Amino acid sequence: MDTKVILEVKNLRKSFNSFTAIDDISFSLEEGEILGFLGPNGAGKSTTIYCILGLVAPDEGDIRIFGKNIFKGRSEIFKDVNYASAEFNLPWNLSIWENLLVYAKLYEVPEAKKRITELLEIFEMSHLKDQATRDLSTGLRARANLCKALLNKPRLLLLDEPMASMDPDVVDKGINLIKQIQKEEGITVLYTSHNMWEIEEIAGEVIFLNHGKIIAQGSPLELTQKVLKLEGSEPNLRDVFIHLARSQDEPK
Ligand SMILES: Nc1ncnc2c1ncn2[C@@H]1O[C@H](COP(=O)(O)OP(=O)(O)OP(=O)(O)O)[C@@H](O)[C@H]1O
Ligand SMILES: [Mg+2]
The missing domain is CATH 3.40.50.300 (P-loop containing nucleotide triphosphate hydrolases)
Structure with missing residues (x-):
């Protein structure tokens, strides 16, 4: 091959x-x-x-x-292609869910809501989906970044x-x-x-x-x-x- x-x-x-x-x-x-x-x-x-x-x-x-x-x-x-970094911040005012939905739209992710739900579950963040990104701890923000990075497979x-x-x-x-x-x-x-x-x-x-x-x-x-x-x-x-x-x- x-x-x-x-x-x-x-x-x-x-x-x-x-x-x-x-x-x-x-x-x-x-x-x-x-x-x-x-x-x-x-x-x-x-x-x-x-x-x-x-x-x-x-x-x-x-x-x-x-x-x-x-x-x-x-x-x-x-x-x-996608990217995640400790230096990267998702827009502050949006909730995790809103952020991931915006990126899913930008990447034209099929069945976006299903994919987001799946990633939030894996990173144990489902219960935080409506929190504003600015209110998350550093580690939780890093988890949200990684969800964003995997959205488009x-x-x-x-x-x-x-x-x-x-x-x-x-x-x-x-x-x-x-x-x-x-x-x-x-x-x-x-x-x-x-x-x-x-x-x-x-x-x-x-x-x-x-x-x-x-x-x-x-x-x-x-x-x-x-x-x-x-x-x-x-x-x-x-x-x-x-x-x-x-x-x-x-x-x-
Ligand atoms: N925009 C810039 N203007 C001037 N110097 C820069 C700029 N960006 C990076 N550098 C310099 O280039 C060098 C490499 O930086 P870089 O951020 O790539 O290192 P790194 O390997 O990622 O380090 P770290 O492990 O700290 O993240 C550093 O000396 C840095 O100061
Ligand atoms: Mg570096």
């Missing part, structure tokens, strides 16, 4: 004035892949995602989603620390749900998090970014064995992360 490349980032560069945030990175995601996108604060993860979404204009490079240039035929491409899902403020019980449910969707519908996910357990649970492949460059890539276990020079059979991304982050910051 042919594998389809869902996302292709080639030689991406982005500077803000004289500061280089993204320094010539290339990577791709095949259909059904979940890629963990890791790196210290300021490494360039969110900037890369903003470039993929077309919200930040790259200085150089090429970004293709479903084989198409993201600046051509945007509405056709982005109806099958996206083929490509960009998740930038989506579960940063969720309690571990809900994180576990969120991860299982994404895995289940991946299995059933072959969803492709780019996933950033600072919680290494989350990444070990969900990602088949991991990219480490530092100072805007890709400094390591592989499965969580491969990276553990390679970076930490261990023979073990359990991934340990936390130690890999610390090792890679510190090795870059040592004086030359």
Whole structure:
């Protein structure tokens, strides 16, 4: 069976004035892949995602989603893409239900009310559906964001620390749900998090970014064995992360 490349980032560069945030990175995601996108604060993860979404204009490079240039035929491409982030806020004054209904309309979700009800149940928010988004706790807002991100059953899902403020019980449910969707519908996910357990649970492949460059890539276990020079059979991304982050910051 042919594998389809869902996302292709080639030689991406982005500077803000004289500061280089993204320094010539290339990577791709095949259909059904979940890629963990890791790196210290300021490494360039969110900037890369903003470039993929077309919200930040790259200085150089090429970004293709479903084989198409993201600046051509945007509405056709982005109806099958979605995004959730700790930084994203749904409109404050609307209730969760109203917010999800508006987004369902924008994405032309068939049987919108059924889909919203289903997602609210999964994220245990049905009883909160009429609450104004502004009145929710941070973790509950993150859950609502994730509901919004799954509304259109996206083929490509960009998740930038989506579960940063969720309690571990809900994180576990969120991860299982994404895995289940991946299995059933072959969803492709780019996933950033600072919680290494989350990444070990969900990602088949991991990219480490530092100072805007890709400094390591592989499965969580491969990276553990390679970076930490261990023979073990359990991934340990936390130690890999610390090792890679510190090795870059040592004086030359
Ligand atoms: N609009 C902007 N203007 C100037 N600098 C920016 C801008 N956006 C991002 N940067 C800088 O680019 C660098 C990369 O930021 P980015 O948000 O991509 O990091 P990150 O890897 O997502 O970090 P975190 O883990 O903290 O979310 C940072 O040094 C940041 O200050
Ligand atoms: Mg970020």
